[in-house]
Amino acid sequence: MPAGNRVIPGLVSANRGNAAFPGSATFDERRDSHHHLAFGAGPHFCLGAAFGRLELGIALGALLCRVPTLSLAVPESELRRYTETFT
Known part of the structure; x- marks a missing residue:
């Protein structure tokens, strides 16, 4: 291009x-x-990834302040956790 x-x-x-x-x-x-x-990975990693994560942290914090009774719809044991990392 x-x-x-x-x-x-x-x-x-x-x-x-x-x-x-x-x-x-x-x-x-x-x-x-x-x-x-x-967000991509390696040489194609998104330049705005840090900003996106910051926005997510602010949004989740605001949500939890507004709805303090918010809880999971399933037991925590049913959640899948991803441990793989991308570089």
Whole structure:
């Protein structure tokens, strides 16, 4: 891409390709989403990742202050924890 060209990302289209994400138009919290585009990895790591994480921390903090009785819908033992890291 030549220097000076404009880039307009189509954010609403991210993670929507049915070849990689079957049924992408339907919310499914149990869908295997290991190949999502969030933040990228390696040389393609998102420059805005730190800002996104900061925003998430602020949003969750505000949510917990406004709804102090918020709790999990399932027992904590049913939660899946991801330990893999991306570099």
